[in-house]
Amino acid sequence: MSPSPVQIDLVDEVFLAVDPAVVSTAVHDPAWWRALWPDLELTVFQDRGAEGLRFTVTGALVGTSEIWLEPWGDGAVAHVFLRADATHRGRPAEARRLRPRAATRWARRRSLHTKRQLNxxxxxxxxxRAPGEPAVAPPPQPTASTGPT
Structure with missing residues (x-):
């Protein structure tokens, strides 16, 4: 039985109790992309500003990726998507077939690394910021007044 093509389809997310603009600045840093996936060459094909980035992927995998930022409550949710196939060593844009067990190992290893980098x-x-504290201090509230003293 010959191996069938198996696509790596990774989806992960994390809530960051931080101003969404700060999260956007951090994920727009190419150094963070390299930490996230050091064996991949990411080329931005759509900069969505405060909403994140979309990439073409080559290297150990070939396909697409996205970091989508969603304002939520007092912070932002960073969603990470990677849809790609394994490549031939030395041919970073040519997909190769993986056996199902190998594909599962690749996906698991990459998923764990992605989760670590998001954390x-x-x-x-x-x-x-202490746990439970808001990401941004709330604006001062007017104090109740009982009238002139």
Whole structure:
């Protein structure tokens, strides 16, 4: 039985209790992309500004990727998508077939690494914020007045 093509289809997300503009700045940094997927060459084909980035992917995998930022509550949810096939060594744009077990190992290893990097981003951006505290201090509330004293 010959191996069938198996696509890596990774989806992950993390909530960051940080101003969405700060999250956007962080994910627009190419150094973060390299930490996220060091064996992939990501080329931006759509910069969506505060909503994130879309990439073409070559290297160990060939396909597409997206980092989508969604404002949520007092922070943002960073959604990460990777849809790609394994490539031939030395041919970073040519897909190759993986056996199902190999594809499962690739996807699991990549999924765990992605989750670790999302949590590193969360730890760095939320540094100094105690759990349960809002991402941004609420505006001062007017104090109740009982009239002139």
């Amino acid at each position: 590193v981003l969360k730890d760095v951006l939320e540094a100094g």
